[in-house]
Amino acid sequence: MADVPAPTGPARRSRLPSFHQLVATRGFQRWAARFPLTRRLVRREGEALFDLLAGFCHSQVLMALVQLDIPETLMAGPVAGRSLAARTGVPEERMAVLLRAGVALGLLKERRGGCFALTQRGAALAGVPGLQAMIRHHDVLYRDLADPVAFFRGETDPELAGFWPYVFGGEVDPQVAATYSDLMAQSQLLVADDTLDAVSLKNVSHLMDIGGGTGAFLAEAGNRYPALRMTLFDLPAVAPHAEARFAQAGLTGRTRVAGGSFRSDPLPEGADAISLVRVLYDHTDETVAALLSKVFGVLPPGGRLIISEPMSGGRRPERAGDAYFAIYTLAMGTGKARSAAEIGAMCRAAGFEKVQEFSARRPFITRCLVATKGRKAMSN
Numbered sequence: 001m002a003d004v005p006a007p008t009g010p011a012r013r014s015r016l017p018s019f020h021q022l023v024a025t026r027g028f029q030r031w032a033a034r035f036p037l038t039r040r041l042v043r044r045e046g047e048a049l050f051d052l053l054a055g056f057c058h059s060q061v062l063m064a065l066v067q068l069d070i071p072e073t074l075m076a077g078p079v080a081g082r083s084l085a086a087r088t089g090v091p092e093e094r095m096a097v098l099l100r101a102g103v104a105l106g107l108l109k110e111r112r113g114g115c116f117a118l119t120q121r122g123a124a125l126a127g128v129p130g131l132q133a134m135i136r137h138h139d140v141l142y143r144d145l146a147d148p149v150a151f152f153r154g155e156t157d158p159e160l161a162g163f164w165p166y167v168f169g170g171e172v173d174p175q176v177a178a179t180y181s182d183l184m185a186q187s188q189l190l191v192a193d194d195t196l197d198a199v200s201l202k203n204v205s206h207l208m209d210i211g212g213g214t215g216a217f218l219a220e221a222g223n224r225y226p227a228l229r230m231t232l233f234d235l236p237a238v239a240p241h242a243e244a245r246f247a248q249a250g251l252t253g254r255t256r257v258a259g260g261s262f263r264s265d266p267l268p269e270g271a272d273a274i275s276l277v278r279v280l281y282d283h284t285d286e287t288v289a290a291l292l293s294k295v296f297g298v299l300p301p302g303g304r305l306i307i308s309e310p311m312s313g314g315r316r317p318e319r320a321g322d323a324y325f326a327i328y329t330l331a332m333g334t335g336k337a338r339s340a341a342e343i344g345a346m347c348r349a350a351g352f353e354k355v356q357e358f359s360a361r362r363p364f365i366t367r368c369l370v371a372t373k374g375r376k377a378m379s380n
């Protein structure tokens with residue numbers, strides 16, 4: 001563990017304690033915990049603090065349930081705790097602890113006769129596409145955060161960067177690309193739904209998805225807009241895998257798949273809208289600025305850029321963007337969760353005239369910005 005200097009404590013400025021100093025005193029806490037007008041607030045604050053410190057145990061309970069395939073098993077109906085223990089090789093008493101923790105976290109419920117079933121939340125965990133795969137791959141992130149102070153000081157060498165090797169440019173091994181693309185494609189379904197619900201493509205005739213992975217987003221867009229023509233652009237190790245998806249969805253005649261790197265290759269021309277879905281937050285400001293300027297260059301006047309990814313809350317930090325995705329992308333080595341205002345400013349710096357945020361349903365899944373190239377703008 002890294003050395004942390006001992007806290008020196010706040011300097012006293014006046015004789016009267018500040019509100020924060022008051023809240024930190026045991027006497028005030030004891031009084032407020034009993035006083036009728038404040039006791040509920042004290043309990044709520046205490047519970048919130050407790051949840052923060054217990055968060056790691058909660059995540060590990062979730063991880064154990066997923067790794068032991070308990071949500072899948074219970075989808076078929078309630079199962080006795082004893083039988084779950086036998087199936088998974090976990091001693092019965094220890095399985096009882098795990099299952100009760102699952103009940104406490106709202107994922108499971110106990111039925112008569114020592115049987116356990118999924119709650120509504122547990123069923124969502126089993127059914128949300130890609131969620132269990134995301135949870136399983138968090139073992140890498142948790143290892144990277146094992147020494148959080150060293151992590152935030154930048155003294156560690158996070159393993160997560162190796163999971164997403166494209167962030168550093170250069171060749172990407174096809175096997176590694178297949179693993180990350182599969183994880184992305186599974187979790188893309190909710191992102192595609194929320195993006196396409198928020199942003200209309202009614203006036204778009206040709207959409208190009210840059211960093212489009214294996215085509216899950218374009219397949220959904222093509223499904224919703226039967227006249228839409230589409231181009232997918234991604235690394236040569238990834239893009240060809242989209243062809244099978246498009247063929248299966250009957251979209252081959254309307255789609256083009258192009259392999260290349262947006263760092264070093266020209267972007268295909270001809271699209272009047274371009275999407276960047278969960279792409280910008282992987283990369284440094286320099287890479288993002290260069291990409292936005294390339295995108296601006298190939299769009300016609302009036303063309304639109306759709307950006308969809310989880311974002312920081314900026315001056316109002318929020319849990320998903322700032323206490324999860326910002327940490328995740330930091331562990332990747334080059335990534336950064338940006339606020340809508342930051343991304344908007346980068347779009348304007350690349351030449352875009354107007355940037356609007358379209359409110360997406362679930363900010364922990366994605367948020368959406370649309371940047372429009374001015375009608376009088378010149379192409380690069």
Ligand SMILES: CC(C)=CCC/C(C)=C/CC/C(C)=C/C=C/C(C)=C/C=C/C=C(C)/C=C/C=C(C)/C=C/C=C(C)/C=C/CC(C)(C)O
Pocket residue numbers: 120124128131134164187278279281282328329332335364365
């Ligand atoms: C009718 C009656 C009686 C009752 C009905 C009540 C009712 C309406 C119940 C609703 C039940 C229901 C349908 C629930 C649905 C719940 C859903 C859809 C939950 C979805 C949860 C999604 C989650 C938690 C998503 C998490 C996503 C994560 C963690 C994504 C991580 C992505 C990463 C790390 C991406 C990395 C990419 C990189 C490398 C940074 O570029």
Ligand SMILES: C[S@@+](CC[C@H](N)C(=O)[O-])C[C@H]1O[C@@H](n2cnc3c(N)ncnc32)[C@H](O)[C@@H]1O
Pocket residue numbers: 166167181184185187188191210211212213214216217233234235238260261262263276277278279282
């Ligand atoms: C986080 S994934 C998102 C994939 C997809 N848009 C989604 O939301 O599921 C980022 C994608 O960007 C692609 N990518 C990374 N660097 C790239 C580059 N230099 N040129 C083209 N694509 C790149 C990756 O191969 C990957 O498919």
